[in-house]
Amino acid sequence: MEGVHPVRRALTAAIAALTVTTAGTLVAGTPGHAALPGWGRPVLPTAAPQPGGPGLGDSYFPDYGNGGYDVEHYDVRLRYDPQTDLLTGTTTILARATQDLSRFNLDFLLDVDSVRVNGWPATAGREGVHELVVTPRRAVTAGQQLTVVVRYSGVPSETLVGGYTGWTRTDDGAMAVNEPESAWWWFPSNDHPTDKATYDISVSVPTGVEVISNGVQPRPPVAEAGNRTRWSWRTTSPTATYLAFLAIGQYDIVSDTAPNGQPVVNAYSTTLGELGPAARASIERTAEIVEWASGIFGPYPFEAQGGVAGPVDGIGFALETQTRSVYGPGFWRRGANTYVVVHENAHQWFGDSVSVGDWSDIWLNEGFASYAEWLWSEEQGEGTAQELFDFTYASYPADDEFWQVPPGEPGPNRIFDGAVYDRGAMALHQLRLAVGDDAFFAILPAWTAEHRHGNASIEQFQALAERISGLDLDDLLDAWLFTPGRPGVPTTARTSTPPTEPTSWAKLRASHQLLTR
Numbered sequence: 001m002e003g004v005h006p007v008r009r010a011l012t013a014a015i016a017a018l019t020v021t022t023a024g025t026l027v028a029g030t031p032g033h034a035a036l037p038g039w040g041r042p043v044l045p046t047a048a049p050q051p052g053g054p055g056l057g058d059s060y061f062p063d064y065g066n067g068g069y070d071v072e073h074y075d076v077r078l079r080y081d082p083q084t085d086l087l088t089g090t091t092t093i094l095a096r097a098t099q100d101l102s103r104f105n106l107d108f109l110l111d112v113d114s115v116r117v118n119g120w121p122a123t124a125g126r127e128g129v130h131e132l133v134v135t136p137r138r139a140v141t142a143g144q145q146l147t148v149v150v151r152y153s154g155v156p157s158e159t160l161v162g163g164y165t166g167w168t169r170t171d172d173g174a175m176a177v178n179e180p181e182s183a184w185w186w187f188p189s190n191d192h193p194t195d196k197a198t199y200d201i202s203v204s205v206p207t208g209v210e211v212i213s214n215g216v217q218p219r220p221p222v223a224e225a226g227n228r229t230r231w232s233w234r235t236t237s238p239t240a241t242y243l244a245f246l247a248i249g250q251y252d253i254v255s256d257t258a259p260n261g262q263p264v265v266n267a268y269s270t271t272l273g274e275l276g277p278a279a280r281a282s283i284e285r286t287a288e289i290v291e292w293a294s295g296i297f298g299p300y301p302f303e304a305q306g307g308v309a310g311p312v313d314g315i316g317f318a319l320e321t322q323t324r325s326v327y328g329p330g331f332w333r334r335g336a337n338t339y340v341v342v343h344e345n346a347h348q349w350f351g352d353s354v355s356v357g358d359w360s361d362i363w364l365n366e367g368f369a370s371y372a373e374w375l376w377s378e379e380q381g382e383g384t385a386q387e388l389f390d391f392t393y394a395s396y397p398a399d400d401e402f403w404q405v406p407p408g409e410p411g412p413n414r415i416f417d418g419a420v421y422d423r424g425a426m427a428l429h430q431l432r433l434a435v436g437d438d439a440f441f442a443i444l445p446a447w448t449a450e451h452r453h454g455n456a457s458i459e460q461f462q463a464l465a466e467r468i469s470g471l472d473l474d475d476l477l478d479a480w481l482f483t484p485g486r487p488g489v490p491t492t493a494r495t496s497t498p499p500t501e502p503t504s505w506a507k508l509r510a511s512h513q514l515l516t517r
């Protein structure tokens with residue numbers, strides 16, 4: 001992500017402040033929840049099936065995701081009306097139980113009409129902020145295949161958590177683009193990056209409205225009764241829930257083939273007006289940027305490429321939605337901006353393919369995507385990474401509040417703090433200086449290969465960097481990632497005093513200024 005919208009930051013803060021309560025409300029037509037055991041019931045001495053956990057124990061967001069099963073595929077079949085923001089749909093979840101289950105949770109906010117598990121009607125109730133509690137008619141055994149069919153409806157823009165919604169309604173449609181909470185407003189899920197799955201996403205909209213999502217189109221849009229059209233998208237690579245997205249509205253779609261043979265699908269909101277050419281001059285370079293990044297980070301991890309330029313009244317940030325990043329209009333106000341395209345596409349390796357195992361590991365996403373911008377600046381002759389390090393370091397005095405947020409442990413309310421990005425990139429540059437270019441540019445592709453389509457931690461990154469470099473990196477990474485205060489740098493690491501402003505600085509700053517602190 002880059003350039004965080006104030007509303008979405010407030011959402012994260014509000015949600016982080018909320019705690020799971022046990023005040024359940026019954027879903028219409030699904031009696032029986034009142035008889036269910038509570039979370040606090042004692043562990044039974046027998047091997048009776050147990051409830052799946054309401055969360056996965058993430059250190060920042062403990063109730064995100066759910067225990068007891070692993071999702072393999074989501075089939076999300078929706079119908080959307082831009083005039084009313086009414087979303088109705090059926091999501092079919094293919095999963096496998098990882099324990100004997102008496103019941104399990106999904107993360108979801110809209111109104112549920114019915115739930116079936118392996119063909120049998122199931123009971124659904126609510127707990128906490130976003131927990132849908134599903135009790136199958138028959139207990140589930142460990143290893144068993146689960147087919148969970150959830151039928152639902154709702155108005156996502158009016159479905160608020162702590163006063164906010166992660167669904168952005170626009171004049172001509174809507175956007176389901178957010179981090180770390182997005183899925184709750186459009187499909188029931190196991191909402192944590194550690195449970196990746198493949199997706200089929202289809203949406204019926206009034207004919208003349210476009211729908212963009214992840215991956216490829218397995219078939220062209222199909223006409224449906226009532227002057228409607230159904231759009232279908234498919235992603236065959238493991239995808240974290242927050243990286244699935246929808247952009248619905250008036251879009252010009254540009255399809256092409258990348259140099260590596262992959263499909264490229266870019267989409268531009270027709271509302272962009274005079275911002276349109278700058279958006280195109282940036283996003284149309286996606287395939288070139290992916291090719292450049294592949295030379296540094298290793299093979300591109302997914303099956304398609306692209307970008308979506310959102311409408312003027314849409315999101316105020318950009319997000320690395322898998323295979324097709326989504327950009328708010330603010331990035332084009334100064335003209336073409338390839339730096340944000342580099343940032344979001346670097347996330348395809350760092351964040352999307354190698355995902356956090358815990359949200360406290362956010363530096364593995366944002367530090368690396370920000371450092372990619374410095375490498376691109378160097379490539380473009382607009383300032384070297386060293387020059388950008390020097391200028392960034394000097395631009396924050398030692399007593400600046402900026403240095404008080406350690407990027408390796410920013411806290412749940414600060415996962416998108418500027419320090420995670422800028423100090424995060426500085427940390428990588430110091431690592432590069434310490435290990436040398438040969439080792440540094442061996443560590444990056446080794447990291448993306450070793451954890452491809454998986455999850456990883458900062459600790460694992462340090463272990464890999466130490467293995468490849470043969471150095472003990474404890475002191476360096478402690479100082480740059482985990483210790484409040486401005487780390488010292490060897491004077492030999494400074495190219496000039498005071499450093500001159502690199503050419504790319506103004507554009508990088510304009511992109512990063514959309515960050516709220």
Ligand SMILES: [Zn+2]
Nearest residue numbers: 001002366369
């Ligand atoms: Zn980012």
